[in-house]
Amino acid sequence: MDSDGNLHNKGIMRLATAADEILPLKDPRVKSNPAYLTIILLSRVITKLGSLESINPAVIENLFASDLAYLQDLYARINENATNEIHAVCPKCGHKFDLEEPEQGE
Numbered sequence: 770m771d772s773d774g775n776l777h778n779k780g781i782m783r784l785a786t787a788a789d790e791i792l793p794l795k796d797p798r799v800k801s802n803p804a805y806l807t808i809i810l811l812s813r814v815i816t817k818l819g820s821l822e823s824i825n826p827a828v829i830e831n832l833f834a835s836d837l838a839y840l841q842d843l844y845a846r847i848n849e850n851a852t853n854e855i856h857a858v859c860p861k862c863g864h865k866f867d868l869e870e871p872e873q874g875e
Contacts, residue, residue, distance in 0.1 A: 777819020
């Protein structure tokens with residue numbers, strides 16, 4: 770959700786490059802707080818988020834925690850695991866289960 774209250778729930782994340790993972794390690798914000806690596810990394814690989822004109826660390830910092838967790842999981846799935854499996858929890862009963870997202874174009 771942006772500062773005007775607009776919800777942006779569609780976007781594009783590209784595959785990460787070696788530079789995407791290495792260059793943020795030189796950033797002073799990451800050196801002082803290693804958890805900030807996620808913020809910079811996502812701001813580099815998310816190329817589109819709703820109608821926002823640019824994606825930068827401030828945009829990622831203002832995500833809801835659940836949205837950040839989702840994007841971290843998506844990043845891991847497309848860059849590390851090569852699986853379309855999503856771990857989910859039923860909001861009513863708390864039952865945990867796995868879903869398989871269809872491949873793009875399916």
